[in-house]
Amino acid sequence: MRRIVNSTYISLDGVIENPQNWPSGRHEDDGRGQEIQAELTASSEVLLMGRRTYEVFAPVWSAKSGDPVSDRFNSMEKWVASTTLTAPEWHNTTVLGGDAVDEIRRRKEEPGGDIVQFGFGELSYALMEGDLIDELRLWVHPFFVGEAAPLDLLFRPGRQTVFDLAETTPLASGIVVLTYRR
Helix, strand or coil, X not given: CCCEEEEEEEECCCECCCHHHCCCCCCCCCCHHHHHHHHHHHCEEEEEEEHHHHHHHHHHHCCCCCCHHHHHHHHCEEEEECCCXXXXXXXXXXXXXXXXXXXXXXXXXXXXXXXXXXXXXXXXXXXXXXXXXXXXXXXXXXXXXXXXXXXXXXXXXXXXXXXXXXXXXXXXXXXXXXXXXX
16 A cells, blocks of 8 residues: 655744745755655655646756656656646646546555645645555654644644654754654
């Protein structure tokens, strides 16, 4: 059975939205974060996204090449949960319309490699409700964003779900990657 691994950036005050707009931090990056993302991407067979993530990722990553993450993103199979996206242009993209959670559950049961999902939005909460996220990697950034709308925060009402801390990886940048497994 495949695993679904969610990898999400989060600030100390719980913000998960628009990390590309966050401060880069005061500490020098030693490249370990990129290594972790490259390892996760290389070990995954499918990139799973909601429509909003697809609309951010597709134009950025499809225009890049020559590094392990962008080359892997562009070559791997991609699933997008959406009832409005009809003609994805990013190579190897399949739209999962209708009841995407049931379709993801069915596909997760098939043989194959892991499924990676970045960010935490409506699709992630639906996957949590369906007991489908096996691993959660929270990239805790060492600052408060200071403002956010309710949907920009990790917390949203939902059912209680318990994970076990599996690994803690501090990075030179001050970010700590907390890996939790079910």
